[in-house]
Amino acid sequence: MLDSKSGPVIITSALPYANGEIHLGHISSTYLPADIFRRYLKLNQIEVYYLCASDDFGTPVLIETEKKKIKPEDYVKYWHDKDIEDFNSAGIFFDSFSQTSSQTNRKFVQYVFNILRKKDLIYQKVVVQYYCEKDLKFLPDRYVVGKCPYCGAMGQYSDLCEKCGRIPEKILDPKCAICGLPPIRKESNHYFFKLSNFEDVLEGWLNENKFLQHDVKKYVLNWIVEGLQDWDITRDIHWGVNIPVEGNEQKDKVFYGWFDNHLCYISSFIEHLGDINKAREKWNNSKIYHFIGKDIVYHHYLFLPAIRIGIDKEYKLPDFIPTRGHLMLQNNKISKSRNWYIGLREFVELFHPDYLRFYIASICNYSQDDTNFDWNDFEKKINNELIANIGNFVNRTLTFIKKNFDNVIPNPKEYDELDKKALTEMKIIGKTVGDFISSNEIDKALKGILSFSSVFNQYFQRKQPWKDPEQSGSTLYVSINAVRSLSILLAPFVPFSADQIWKQLSLEGNIHEQDWDSIGTILLNPGHKLGNIEPIFKKVDNDKIKEQVNKLNNR
Numbered sequence: 001m002l003d004s005k006s007g008p009v010i011i012t013s014a015l016p017y018a019n020g021e022i023h024l025g026h027i028s029s030t031y032l033p034a035d036i037f038r039r040y041l042k043l044n045q046i047e048v049y050y051l052c053a054s055d056d057f058g059t060p061v062l063i064e065t066e067k068k069k070i071k072p073e074d075y076v077k078y079w080h081d082k083d084i085e086d087f088n089s090a091g092i093f094f095d096s097f098s099q100t101s102s103q104t105n106r107k108f109v110q111y112v113f114n115i116l117r118k119k120d121l122i123y124q125k126v127v128v129q130y131y132c133e134k135d136l137k138f139l140p141d142r143y144v145v146g147k148c149p150y151c152g153a154m155g156q157y158s159d160l161c162e163k164c165g166r167i168p169e170k171i172l173d174p175k176c177a178i179c180g181l182p183p184i185r186k187e188s189n190h191y192f193f194k195l196s197n198f199e200d201v202l203e204g205w206l207n208e209n210k211f212l213q214h215d216v217k218k219y220v221l222n223w224i225v226e227g228l229q230d231w232d233i234t235r236d237i238h239w240g241v242n243i244p245v246e247g248n249e250q251k252d253k254v255f256y257g258w259f260d261n262h263l264c265y266i267s268s269f270i271e272h273l274g275d276i277n278k279a280r281e282k283w284n285n286s287k288i289y290h291f292i293g294k295d296i297v298y299h300h301y302l303f304l305p306a307i308r309i310g311i312d313k314e315y316k317l318p319d320f321i322p323t324r325g326h327l328m329l330q331n332n333k334i335s336k337s338r339n340w341y342i343g344l345r346e347f348v349e350l351f352h353p354d355y356l357r358f359y360i361a362s363i364c365n366y367s368q369d370d371t372n373f374d375w376n377d378f379e380k381k382i383n384n385e386l387i388a389n390i391g392n393f394v395n396r397t398l399t400f401i402k403k404n405f406d407n408v409i410p411n412p413k414e415y416d417e418l419d420k421k422a423l424t425e426m427k428i429i430g431k432t433v434g435d436f437i438s439s440n441e442i443d444k445a446l447k448g449i450l451s452f453s454s455v456f457n458q459y460f461q462r463k464q465p466w467k468d469p470e471q472s473g474s475t476l477y478v479s480i481n482a483v484r485s486l487s488i489l490l491a492p493f494v495p496f497s498a499d500q501i502w503k504q505l506s507l508e509g510n511i512h513e514q515d516w517d518s519i520g521t522i523l524l525n526p527g528h529k530l531g532n533i534e535p536i537f538k539k540v541d542n543d544k545i546k547e548q549v550n551k552l553n554n555r
Helices: 024-043 059-068 072-089 103-118 195-208 214-226 263-273 276-284 294-310 344-350 353-363 375-405 417-438 442-463 473-490 495-504 516-520 542-553
Strands: 009-013 048-054 096-099 122-132 144-147 172-176 184-193 242-245 248-255 287-293 327-329 371-373
Touching (some): 009 024, 009 263, 024 327, 024 344, 024 353, 024 371, 024 417, 048 072, 048 263, 072 096, 072 344, 096 103, 096 263, 103 122, 103 242, 122 172, 184 294, 195 214, 195 294, 214 294, 263 276, 287 294, 344 353, 353 371, 353 375, 353 442, 353 495, 375 442, 375 473, 375 542, 417 473, 417 516, 473 516
Parallel strands (some): 009 048, 009 287, 048 096, 327 371
Antiparallel strands (some): 122 184
């Protein structure tokens, strides 16, 4: 379990492409688990940095800007700013949300390239590229769609099969993504990174790192056994980081987006601290977590570590790469092209953002297995677990004190066995939940919180304080302290609601700056006056759920 003595922690999440709105599928595997982890670390007084950026380069962005006839710079800035607003609306906050097109990242990418080149890890080779005679341009990556040679999936990009997660060496039945016509072949000179040089060292790193998920490591080790191919790191387009050659920059080629975007994890930190030397020292003395989805395992378990090893581990490799599966929607794959998705901003305008956070956390297991967002299941979990369990205990405790003790915490009597058992539950719950969050098992952590709340609902019910309010001091005293504990336990998961509970308890300070270790301690004293008491949660209306299901089905 991490604590303040463990040293700083740097968290990153996979960079969202700056070419469309953030939807529920984005946050489930990558951003919400990382945000919950960050909030938990802060409650443990750990120095933590949460870094991300918009992924501005690459053919998806360029294709859209060509269609819309606007400048790439303006297009990516729009989505960068909108992404921040969308994330914040769901309580997801970054210490730095930069851009891969920032000057800091451009310079850092060129710096890394020059080191690799000096170490003879870069070479040039003439390759035959797809070229569209109608559009008069080379067609790298997502300019070409076709059939995956590995799994046979149709309509896949030439740089990534979204079905099996592999990078096709040669896409089958290629078509131009702009005009739909078959391209011709044309020669072009490209730069390659010697990924094949790193088979042994990558295999050693994967086997030695005990913190990487076993199922993911097995997956990646099989790729290494099959043999790694050198990696074409340049593209024949104008939008990207220019290639530095003998003091100049090549204008007709740029780096492949997957060469520069993972380097933006580091450049974002350099930008955040404002000093490259301080950033390097801090980075290398921190625990590094890269939160990703299973579709980019290849890049983060092979490309990313190979590049860092290639520059002599000037910046340390990740300690953890928490990897999760995709989020399905009503048992179907989320697809923006088919309009089968729910935008993050759209959701939080319909329901409280904490409802989304609670639901996603409850179904988000720590594996590559896909999970499913189901509107009816969402309604049940919010109404039956968040409200009928947690909300019920919090509200009944606060309202009972308000009604019978003029909103003032009463003096406890001598503890009986039920009181002592309840206090024991309080003492151990912080470690139980904390261990699960530390292990990135946020669904199990949330189950622990629900179990804790259920225990106290049963405790309150068995004690029956309503039968003799004047003799219920111990029950209310123990219960109100359990509410305080519960508010801190909930803070990483449902931060807005936890803050409301904190205010109704009339406690000073920011709940998100409290001490996690205080969860098991009795800190609310007799005579303390509570704040304005009102229900924390509002029941989800079944008619509203039906409306959303129909709306989705009729798209």
